[in-house]
Amino acid sequence: MNALQLSGLITAVATAGIVVIGLPLAWLLARRSFPGDVVFETLILLPLVLPPSVVGYYLLIALGDAGPLTSAGVHLLFTWQGAALASTVVGLPLMVKSAKAAIASVDPALENAARVCGSGEWEVFSRITLPLAQRGIAAGTVLGAARAFGEFGATLMVAGSIPGRTQTMPLAIYDAVQAGRYGDAHSLVLLTSVLAFFSLLAVARLEQAGATTPAHGAPAGGV
Amino acid sequence: MVAPGGAPALMMDLRTRLPGLDLEARLEADREVLVLFGPSGSGKTTILNIIAGLVRADAGEIALEGQVVFRRGVPGAGRDLPARARHIGYVMQQYALFPHMTALENVAYPMGRAPDRLDRAARLLDLLAMGSHAGHRPAQLSGGQQQRIALARALAAERSILLLDEPFAALDAGLRDRLQADLRRLRAELDLTVLLVTHRLEDAFAIGDRLAVVRKGRIEQVGPVGDVFRRPATRGVAEIMGIRNLITARVASADGTALTLEWDGLRLEMPHVPDVRANQDVTAYIRPEDVKIVYPDRPLSDAVAHNVFDARVTSHHESAAMRVLSVQLENGRELEVRFPALSYRPIRLEPGDTVRVALRREGLLLLHSTDTGAGST
Structure with missing residues (x-):
């Protein structure tokens, strides 16, 4: 697998993880209060501000020989799965932040109306909360995916930079520059920049559409 | 209004303490429109939310159609059915329509996965003359x-109990009348029990069978709308109902045919009231319409043969149909006087003028003696 394919695979797996883990967390933080919820949220958001090497160091310990996963027989160090895990951890805060804000902005009276109409909690979420928060959730997903794609530091710490196995695009660029292969670096940088640009453009589109749509009711046929 | 032998459609007896509200309420309603009336913040909406299962009470019991849906802190097996299992129709204050669904989809929502749901929803829309708006989103519709x-x-959920929270608040008068007529018709046709929250007394008269006055988390009085209005039980109810001319007095004598009240130096005569004794402190009131202006140059008619006093006009308002005076009596107390605009034309009634007023004997009424004295004066 070349660096682009590997990056694609790792980003896809990480994005799935970001959605599966991030959406319930966002709902929990937006709709429930529990002891320590602020501390819990802060811990989830910590990778946003920690140096990637620190996140990588924690993951190294968690995945290392003395870590819980290793004793359970799962060895992720220096595998693409380990890189995907690192990407998930750093991408998750962006999803949680965006989706939490979107879910919190859904009027709880609408959810209560659905309950009175006979809906259970899953139906309330899937038919009311999710459709009304979908722009924010989509924006969070794109941002999280983009961050996962660009992940460098933590990935380097836990997965190394093994060409064909764990060397993603950002690592390949670093490698190319170190080795003086500027031609390779140029094309990889250009490709990465284009991908990043279109991700952010998509987010901007989502946010713009969300802003022009009143919270109570999109006109029929709105984008 | 409880059907003989059957449990009422709705019974609740609750106590709960919420920030800013200490609620203690008992209510029964059965195949009628029971209006919860009171100032904002008195706990009306909270009562609906507790019945619907959206807010949990600290203690008490709720039974719907004879089934206990909530019981906590009282004898009997504890129970707390979630909102979805309580089978109630609830129109919330801001309507809470789902903005991402069309009118038709909104109405079909409570019907779950029934294959004929869209047909039934369309029929309901027709019933309410909204058929032509089936495909519109809520944001494209007016308040009404x-x-x-x-x-x-x-109504789509085909529940027998309907909770309505200020359903006429955002509507103009014509539309309000139409919807009230619709609602009365539907209530009778579908044999519903309706609990309607409003802060407008006109709504209570227009649509209510009975009235429950809610004040500071307590149900102060329940009864047929006209009865509660004519005979408020407490000073609090009287104030909420907009009753002027409250008279705090002491019973000077009670002889079986009449009561004489001592009111800050004035003596008032009024009809006999059972169980009221001399020297008892009472609160009486008189409607502004029952305070009459006395022509100085004419013999006293029966209507104004009692309780005649000198007074000074302190203010004077006039609309097309009514004139409203404030007058100050010899004992310093003020009364409001109301009469049709064409009455008393020959008498000068400008501020500062002196007039004679009569408090119609039969117009003087006592608040029920259950008054706890919680009033502001």
Whole structure:
């Protein structure tokens, strides 16, 4: 697998993880209060501000020989799965932040109306909360995916930079520059920049559409 | 209004303490429109939310159609059915229509996965004259149209109990009249029990069978609308109902045919009231319409043969149909006087003028002696 394919695979797996883990967390933080919820949220958001090497160091310990996963027989160090895990951890805060804000902005009276109409909690979420928060959730997903794609530091710490196995695009660029292969670096940088640009453009589109749509009711046929 | 032998459609007896509200309420309603009336913040909406299962009470019991849906802190097996299992139709204050669904989809929502749901929803929309708006989103509808969609959605679940929170608040007068007529018709046709929250007394008269006055988390009085209005039980109810001319007095004598009240130096005569004794402190009131102006140059008619006093006009308002005076009596107390605009034309009634007023004997009424004295004066 070349660096682009590997990056694609790792980003896809990480994005799935970001959605599966991030959406319930966002709902929990937006709709429930529990002891320590602020501390819990802060811990989830910590990778946003920690140096990637620190996140990588924690993951190294968690995945290392003395870590819980290793004793359970799962060895992720220096595998693409380990890189995907690192990407998930750093991408998750962006999803949680965006989706939490979107879910919190859904009027709880609408959810209560659905309950009175006979809906259970899953139906309330899937038919009311999710459709009304979908722009924010989509924006969070794109941002999280983009961050996962660009992940460098933590990935380097836990997965190394093994060409064909764990060397993603950002690592390949670093490698190319170190080795003086500027031609390779140029094309990889250009490709990465284009991908990043279109991700952010998509987010901007989502946010713009969300802003022009009143919270109570999109006109029929709105984008 | 409880059917003989059957449990009432709705019974609740609750106590709960919420920030800013200490609620203690007992209510029964059965195949009628029971209006919860009171100032904002008195706990009316909270009562609806507790019945619907959206807010949990600290203690008490709720039974719907004879089934206990909530019981906590009282004898009997504890129970707390979630909102979805309580089978109630609820039109919330801002209607809470789902903005991402069309009117038709909103109305069909409570019908779950029934294959004929869209047909039934369309029929309900027709029933409320909203058929032509089936494909519109809530944001494209006016307040009155949204209200009718919300009502159709509440009816769609085919519940026998309907909770309505300020359903006429955002509507102009013509539309309000129409919707009230619709609601009365639907209530009778579908044999519903309706609990309607409002802060407008006109709504209570227009649509209510009975009235429950809610004040500071307590149900102060329940009864047929006209009765509660004519005979408020407490000073609090009287104030909420907008009753002027409250008279705090002491019973000077009670002889079996009449009461004489001592009111800060004036003596008032009024009809006999059972169980009221001399020297008892009472609160009486008189409607502004029952305070009459006495012509100085004419013999006293029966209507104004009692309780005649000198007074000074302190203010004077006039509309097309009514004139409203404030007059100050010899004992310093003020009364409001109301009469049709064409009455008393020959008498000068400008501020500062002196007039003679009569408090009609039969117009003087006592608040029920259950008054706890919680009033502000």
